[in-house]
Amino acid sequence: MNKQELMDCLARCGMHPGKVLGQNFLLDGNLLDYIVRTAAPPPGEVVLEVGPGFGALTAKLLAAGVELYSIEFDHRICEFLRTGLAAPNFHLIEGDACRVDLRRILPPEREFRAIANLPYAISSVFITRLLDLERPPELMIFMLQKEMGQRLAAPAGTKNYGALSVRTQLLYDVKMLRIVSPRVFYPPPGVDSALVCFERKKALPDLALRRRLGAVARTAFAQRRKQLQKVLCGNFPSEQVKAAFQVLGLKPEVRPEALPVETFAALAAQLSEVRK
Incomplete structure (x- = not known):
């Protein structure tokens, strides 16, 4: 999705990106391809997405054949997605990702991956929710504010190392994949972003x-x-x-x-x- 296509979508919905909701839409098609290629979900794999926006990443995940569960808060975007991305493997949940009961919306006893251009305002709360699941995602790839990515990946003995670093690294090997310029978003955020990969460890503490x-x-x-x-x-x-x-x-x-x-x-x- 290029900028003009995004502007057309915004006009059709009669909306402007909301700062409160952290709506910064990712426009770089090559980067979207890289995210899906790096996540490498096999066909039929359950994938959780938060903040699908107008479906730029969503469409690529659906094309990969995954069973996609997308949580979107904005009802105008939900209406757009319901008409524009109707597919048997697409499950749209309208609600707050920090409040939705993930255990009820995802298929029971199935492994899943979480892949998203995560709204920055909810990133720490939502990641904490995932960590608190009995069986958290086997893989997570999130676009995050760069500072948040640095906190999550920080080793002991550094200033960014903190409680969330410890909790996350207990379960995951965390790797900063790349720093992302504000220029690939609309509207551009006031900070750099980071694409971060979380690979779940083989042994999970209870x-x-x-x-x-x-x-x-x-x-x-x-x-x-x-x-x-x-x-x-x-x-x-x-x-x-x-x-x-x-x-x-x-x-x-x-x-x-x-x-x-x-x-x-x-x-x-x-x-x-x-x-x-």
């Missing part, structure tokens, strides 16, 4: 441990400049925290950004779910 790790990481990075043991003792039983540090050979004064994901997971496993 959901209870993942949730406990989330609580530990959020607590730790809420006061990232303070000594980790003191911070955790303020939220978890201090005896357990000190015992866990001893078992894992951690110094009380260590800062959270120094701990790799595996150590965070081991620390979470040592702590009970009961918080102060």
Whole structure:
């Protein structure tokens, strides 16, 4: 879809891209082809898309033969897609991707992939929702704000490393595929974007441990400049925290950004779910 085609779609719907909804439409056909080629979904694979817009990426995914479930918030765009992209393998859900029950709209007991030009305003909330699924996507490819991509891919010991980095990297190998200029969007966002790939690891920790790790990481990075043991003792039983540090050979004064994901997971496993 080129810019003129997009402008025609906008005119037909009587709309202007909304800043509140983060509507920045991707126009680069070569980049769209690259996304589908990199995701390489086999025919019949279940794919989840969020924010399909006027269907530039959607149409290419449908052409690949996937079973596509697209969530769109804007009712005007939904009406456009219902008439313009009618296909037996296209399932359009009108709603808020941060509230829709994903377990109800996706086929049960099926692996799926998530591929989207994700609205930047919901990216962290939506990715967190995916991480909280019993069986999260086996592959995710998202267009994100560059800073968000850097946070998700950041290694321990760097300033971008945080709670969401830990939670995401527990389940996925995260790779920044390329930085994307604002010029390939309409309207162009005020920031650079990044195409980020998430490949799920073979062994998944159980959901209870993942949730406990989330609580530990959020607590730790809420006061990232303070000594980790003191911070955790303020939220978890201090005896357990000190015992866990001893078992894992951690110094009380260590800062959270120094701990790799595996150590965070081991620390979470040592702590009970009961918080102060």
